Amino acid sequence: MENEEKDYLEHCIALLEERGVHVEDIADCARYLQSSYYTSLKSEELISSVYKVLSKREVQFAIMTAIALDKAAEEHLLADKELESLLLSDAPLYGVDEVLAYGICNTYGSIALTNFGYIDKDKYGIISKLNAAGKNTGHCNTFIDDIVGAIAAAAASHFAHNSEEEEE
Amino acid sequence: MENEEKDYLEHCIALLEERGVHVEDIADCARYLQSSYYTSLKSEELISSVYKVLSKREVQFAIMTAIALDKAAEEHLLADKELESLLLSDAPLYGVDEVLAYGICNTYGSIALTNFGYIDKDKYGIISKLNAAGKNTGHCNTFIDDIVGAIAAAAASHFAHNSEEEEE
Amino acid sequence: MENEEKDYLEHCIALLEERGVHVEDIADCARYLQSSYYTSLKSEELISSVYKVLSKREVQFAIMTAIALDKAAEEHLLADKELESLLLSDAPLYGVDEVLAYGICNTYGSIALTNFGYIDKDKYGIISKLNAAGKNTGHCNTFIDDIVGAIAAAAASHFAHNSEEEEE
Amino acid sequence: MENEEKDYLEHCIALLEERGVHVEDIADCARYLQSSYYTSLKSEELISSVYKVLSKREVQFAIMTAIALDKAAEEHLLADKELESLLLSDAPLYGVDEVLAYGICNTYGSIALTNFGYIDKDKYGIISKLNAAGKNTGHCNTFIDDIVGAIAAAAASHFAHNSEEEEE
Numbered sequence: 001m002e003n004e005e006k007d008y009l010e011h012c013i014a015l016l017e018e019r020g021v022h023v024e025d026i027a028d029c030a031r032y033l034q035s036s037y038y039t040s041l042k043s044e045e046l047i048s049s050v051y052k053v054l055s056k057r058e059v060q061f062a063i064m065t066a067i068a069l070d071k072a073a074e075e076h077l078l079a080d081k082e083l084e085s086l087l088l089s090d091a092p093l094y095g096v097d098e099v100l101a102y103g104i105c106n107t108y109g110s111i112a113l114t115n116f117g118y119i120d121k122d123k124y125g126i127i128s129k130l131n132a133a134g135k136n137t138g139h140c141n142t143f144i145d146d147i148v149g150a151i152a153a154a155a156a157s158h159f160a161h162n163s164e165e166e167e168e
Numbered sequence: 169m170e171n172e173e174k175d176y177l178e179h180c181i182a183l184l185e186e187r188g189v190h191v192e193d194i195a196d197c198a199r200y201l202q203s204s205y206y207t208s209l210k211s212e213e214l215i216s217s218v219y220k221v222l223s224k225r226e227v228q229f230a231i232m233t234a235i236a237l238d239k240a241a242e243e244h245l246l247a248d249k250e251l252e253s254l255l256l257s258d259a260p261l262y263g264v265d266e267v268l269a270y271g272i273c274n275t276y277g278s279i280a281l282t283n284f285g286y287i288d289k290d291k292y293g294i295i296s297k298l299n300a301a302g303k304n305t306g307h308c309n310t311f312i313d314d315i316v317g318a319i320a321a322a323a324a325s326h327f328a329h330n331s332e333e334e335e336e
Numbered sequence: 337m338e339n340e341e342k343d344y345l346e347h348c349i350a351l352l353e354e355r356g357v358h359v360e361d362i363a364d365c366a367r368y369l370q371s372s373y374y375t376s377l378k379s380e381e382l383i384s385s386v387y388k389v390l391s392k393r394e395v396q397f398a399i400m401t402a403i404a405l406d407k408a409a410e411e412h413l414l415a416d417k418e419l420e421s422l423l424l425s426d427a428p429l430y431g432v433d434e435v436l437a438y439g440i441c442n443t444y445g446s447i448a449l450t451n452f453g454y455i456d457k458d459k460y461g462i463i464s465k466l467n468a469a470g471k472n473t474g475h476c477n478t479f480i481d482d483i484v485g486a487i488a489a490a491a492a493s494h495f496a497h498n499s500e501e502e503e504e
Numbered sequence: 505m506e507n508e509e510k511d512y513l514e515h516c517i518a519l520l521e522e523r524g525v526h527v528e529d530i531a532d533c534a535r536y537l538q539s540s541y542y543t544s545l546k547s548e549e550l551i552s553s554v555y556k557v558l559s560k561r562e563v564q565f566a567i568m569t570a571i572a573l574d575k576a577a578e579e580h581l582l583a584d585k586e587l588e589s590l591l592l593s594d595a596p597l598y599g600v601d602e603v604l605a606y607g608i609c610n611t612y613g614s615i616a617l618t619n620f621g622y623i624d625k626d627k628y629g630i631i632s633k634l635n636a637a638g639k640n641t642g643h644c645n646t647f648i649d650d651i652v653g654a655i656a657a658a659a660a661s662h663f664a665h666n667s668e669e670e671e672e
Contacts, residue, residue, distance in 0.1 A: 006586075008586060011586055015584070057497075057597065058445045058446070058599050061590070061598055061599060061600050062600055062603070064584055064586065064587045064590075065573070065587065065600045067584070068573075068576075068582050068583070068584050068587050069569070069572075069573070071583055072572070072576055072581065072582065077576065077581045078572050078576065079572070079575055080519070080568055080571070080572050082510075082512060082515055082568065083568040083569065083572050086565070086568075092279075093279065093328070093329065093561065094565050095277055095278040095279060095562055095565060095607070096278075096565050096566055096569045096604070096607065098278035098279065098281065098282060099278050099566070099603060099604060099606075099607035100600065100603060100604075102278065102281065102603075102607075103446065103599070103600065103603035103606075106442035106443065106445075107442065107443055107444070107445055108443070109263055109394045109442075109443055110263040110264075110266035110267050110270065110394070110439065111260075111261065111263060111266065113266065113270065113281065113285060114266060114284070114285040114288045114289060115285065115289075116282070116285055117281060117282045117283065117284055117285010117286050117288070117289075118285050118286050118288075118289040118290070120282045120285070120286075121282060121283075121285075121286040122286070160261070161261065161393075174418075176418060179418055183416070225429065225665075226431050226613045226614070229422070229430055229431060229432050230432055230435070232416055232418065232419045232422075233405070233419065233432045235416070236405075236408075236414050236415070236416050236419050237401070237404075237405070239415055240404075240408055240413065240414065245408065245413045246404050246408065247404070247407055248351070248400055248403070248404050250342075250344060250347055250400065251400045251401065251404050254397070254400075261393065262397055263394055263397060263439070264397050264398055264401045264436070264439065267398070267435060267436060267438075267439035268432070268435060268436075270435075270439075271431070271432065271435035271438075271614065274610035274611065274613075275610065275611055275612070275613055276611070277562045277610075277611055278562070278607065329561075428615075429615065429664070429665065431613055431614040431615060432614075434614035434615065434617065434618060435614050438614065438617065445599055446599040446600075446602035446603050446606065447596075447597065447599060447602065449602065449606065449617065449621060450602060450620070450621045450624045450625060451621065451625075452618070452621055453617060453618045453619065453620055453621010453622050453624070453625075454621050454622050454624075454625040454626070456618045456621070456622075457618060457619075457621075457622040458622070496597070497597065
């Protein structure tokens with residue numbers, strides 16, 4: 001179990017950066033999700049919630065898996081050419097990208113899932129950029145846009161609950 | 169197992185009507201969810217998808233349970249007054265209403281869940297009406313607005329997939 | 337939002353006690369779930385994990401809702417007699433009881449869900465007692481046996497992860 | 505959307521065969537899950553339920569993704585060596601394999617999830633073989649054992665419901 005005791009936080013932040021995603025971009029999406037409740041909220045106030053989410057091992061494993069699939073597709077490393085084609089075209093009914101995203105949201109409760117559904121359809125900020133850059137461009141962002149939406153949704157939910165003292 | 173072989177479709181439609189929700193209202197929400205993909209879609213085209221969803225036993229059981237909770241709260245039948253107070257105020261972090269809704273969406277795949285998250289936050293049509301009418305008015309719509317959103321989300325997802333021949 | 341800031345821990349423990357469930361019973365189920373990994377584990381070592389789970393607001397709301405439904409069914413307070421009949425017979429395909437249970441497990445990650453599935457079928461300890469006492473006896477345990485299984489599964493999962501420092 | 509209209513059933517059966525899994529093995533797991541309810545049930549009676557499950561597009565996409573990850577790990581094609589190490593050791597808290605499996609089970613309702621939890625812990629038949637053959641052997645079965653369990657759980661649930669006429 002040695003490799004499970006490792007902390008993959010730095011590793012995951014580096015993976016996200018490599019794919020053009022900064023912690024600040026995710027915090028901005030989380031702020032957007034909370035903006036109807038707290039109108040003068042600033043992105044910086046969401047940064048610590050994003051870090052909390054990124055510190056969860058289940059989230060780290062989802063990030064690593066998602067980015068590995070996007071990269072393997074765009075580098076043509078997948079033996080399954082049917083799957084490669086689905087991933088490179090970001091096929092709308094593929095759905096496994098959302099399944100991975102729900103794995104992240106679920107651990108933050110039912111409100112996180114609702115937040116994710118909203119931003120996944122609304123495609124705010126970095127999510128819109130990732131989505132546009134990854135459709136039939138040779139570049140594959142099929143998984144990462146959903147993962148970023150899920151982290152933002154979980155962070156917004158964490159922020160909404162943070163008057164509570166409870167920890168896991 | 170006798171009572172499981174029963175068909176609760178008529179029963180559920182009557183329960184929904186009694187709470188002010190018509191099949192057409194749900195079809196209109198489903199149409200709204202599909203309107204960015206099919207701009208000239210009419211509500212009537214979604215009616216059969218709504219009926220498909222309403223015919224599923226898991227959906228029927230969720231509808232019956234949700235409406236029973238709303239009614240028991242507004243008629244002050246719940247022995248647990250803490251729960252009654254949460255339900256009558258439609259407390260935003262309660263979350264069990266969304267959990268029931270996900271039970272419906274899940275059976276229609278990951279896209280249904282995304283649809284639900286969107287309409288639950290956007291509150292289109294009948295969902296907006298139910299939500300407004302059920303907050304601190306003595307009338308309780310805590311569960312039904314989410315259930316209606318979930319049926320609409322599932323119907324929209326069913327419609328999107330319906331070029332397929334597969335059945336359950 | 338005032339009622340959301342309340343802590344329902346004492347309230348939920350009292351509700352569980354009233355239905356014949358003690359924290360120790362749940363800890364014993366959690367121990368059973370971990371016993372293949374830690375053969376000499378004692379129930380007492382799981383008590384603090386059970387309290388952690390019971391302290392989560394999402395869990396408290398699920399407990400309150402579940403017990404309210406069981407009680408309303410056995411006291412014949414539900415206007416919907418079809419639903420009452422399903423609940424009093426603990427109809428095997430009803431499924432909404434498991435949906436509520438998943439709402440608890442989900443917040444503890446995918447391993448908690450697997451644990452729940454196992455103990456829900458295996459019916460160890462108090463779960464077996466509750467299940468037997470609530471089928472066509474006039475007494476309704478349709479929801480509570482699943483809720484207890486979910487709390488035990490979540491506590492076992494919390495225990496398995498507790499070398500980690502992370503909190504929510 | 506052309507590639508979405510394709511039917512991947514043959515493709516998925518070929519992928520499973522290549523990994524040592526036959527439709528009959530999955531049907532035997534499904535039979536095992538139903539054996540406490542129908543004691544004289546034969547595997548052959550579950551074959552058509554397994555085919556029903558395998559015909560669902562969401563299931564096909566999950567199978568393709570799962571097998572692609574197992575193969576990429578064992579062929580050392582993943583750039584992320586941390587992820588490779590987690591997959592090759594089948595790290596128990598990784599959890600993304602179960603998340604993919606739930607994506608399959610969810611579409612068959614809450615009873616399918618319970619079935620999965622049971623067989624994932626009990627490891628009957630082919631699941632036990634896959635699990636044993638894929639831990640630190642150079643061969644990677646981290647995803648496929650869970651996917652097979654999920655298909656069996658869904659098929660068992662489909663069989664249990666099949667007195668119903670409803671289709672999706």
